[in-house]
Amino acid sequence: MSASDLSVSANQVSRVFGSFVAVADATFTVPRGGVTALVGPNGSGKTTLMLVLAGLLTPSSGTVEVCGFNPVTDNFQVRSRVGWMPDQFGMWDSLTALEALTMTGATYRMSADASLARARELLELVHLVEFGDKPAHVLSRGQKQRLGLARALMHSPQMLILDEPANGLDPRSRIELRGIVRQLAEGGTTILISSHVLAELDEMVDDAIFLSAGRTVARETVTDARSARSSWHVRAIDRTPLVSWLEEIHVPFALGQDGSVIVNISGEENAARFLRDALARDIAIVEFAPRGGALEQTYLQLNEERR
Ligand SMILES: Nc1ncnc2c1ncn2[C@@H]1O[C@H](COP(=O)(O)OP(=O)(O)OP(=O)(O)O)[C@@H](O)[C@H]1O
Ligand SMILES: [Mg+2]
Known part of the structure; x- marks a missing residue:
């Protein structure tokens, strides 16, 4: 696979917090336009690794390339190509859902008009139109989660990194999330997703990278995993x-x-x-x-x- 077919290429990436090693050695690639899962037990380093890929945390060692750029040296290039959805939606509670989105648009240097149009389109996609003018703190957990997805999509990123996106979603919203993820992938967006609900990933992803104690320990396509059962x-x-x-x-x-x-x-x-x-x-x-x-x-x- 040539470098241009890859959205992520990570080589021996580590991240330490003081003396604690959260990511020890992550070596993997993510193909462009596919849906790849990051799977591992609690504390195995998934969120830490995703933050590194999204350009929000610097690695302690190793090399990373995301959408053709190094997130450390070309941080804005990476962040303008990557949409990040954290496992918990964090935002000033006083902002309305619409403001939360347009503010995100501004950080990506989108014009006010483009930002507002995109925000309205995304509120529709995640079924939050009637919450557009309500402060974000009145949203339920699942609604906040959906707003988080909309926020990650504001700048139409080439790659989407979703950290446990289905957390707190009701069954219908989960099915819709799967639909949105598949639809984006078919349109060429690369998706990296973590979840503990593996049955859900089976239906959504093409392949999976397994992380254990901060190390990438296995990689398997869902087709192979299925035939190896x-x-x-x-x-x-x-x-x-x-x-x-x-x-x-x-x-x-x-x-x-x-x-x-x-x-x-x-x-x-x-x-x-x-x-x-x-x-x-x-x-x-x-x-x-x-x-x-x-x-x-x-x-x-x-x-x-x-x-
Ligand atoms: N800012 C930090 N300071 C200190 N330790 C941290 C920090 N962030 C993460 N860690 C530690 O690094 C390890 C990996 O954490 P991480 O959140 O990446 O795991 P995870 O795989 O996402 O787990 P989960 O499935 O529970 O979400 C954990 O032991 C955690 O306590
Ligand atoms: Mg996590």
Whole structure:
């Protein structure tokens, strides 16, 4: 992949706070125009790393290039190309939603007219039109979150960095957020997103970078993660013939609490073959599904290895 196909190229990035190492060694790239997830346990350094990429925090060592610029030496170039949505919307409470957006427009040197037009358009996108003239402090948590998304989009950035954007959103707003993210990506915007709700990421992202204790430890496309799944949930009308067949063919399994059977089969092709054979044996299977999401399985395996 050539440098121009990449929105982010990070090499051995670290960030320390006093003697505490929040990001130890992050080495990864983010392709232009895709949706990439940053996944890791609490405290693994996701927010810190995102702040570095957004040009809001300087790295302690390593090199970073974002949208073709170094966020340390060309800070404004990076910030004018990147939209940042923090995990909590922070803003002077006395500002109205519309003012919060136009003020952001001003910091990006947008003209007052362009800023107002863009702000109105975005309030519509995030369904906050009726809150335009209300002070931001009256917004609910989820509404603030949506205003945060609008703020990140004010200057039509090439890249959007979203830190747990679905936090506090109701189900409909979550679905809409997924739609907005996919739509922006299809229009060429690069998106980097963090979330703890991995099932949600499965449906939204193309690939994921896994962070553990400040280090990038794995990278996987969702397609690969899907085809590598190894734990399947199987339910038959009668569990007995299913269990005796599994014993006969030596496939490892565990009994689920709901009458189901958890079967370990690695890969989708083997799973498809297993299902075909089970049906050929007249085992009345009524449910067959991967157990947990694609990224979730990778995440749990990584945590397991690190115990
Ligand atoms: N300004 C700071 N000063 C000192 N320590 C910090 C600072 N910011 C972050 N840290 C520490 O760095 C580590 C990584 O924090 P960070 O917020 O990046 O984690 P995270 O992966 O975003 O976690 P979460 O999933 O909980 O949001 C944590 O142990 C945190 O306490
Ligand atoms: Mg965080």
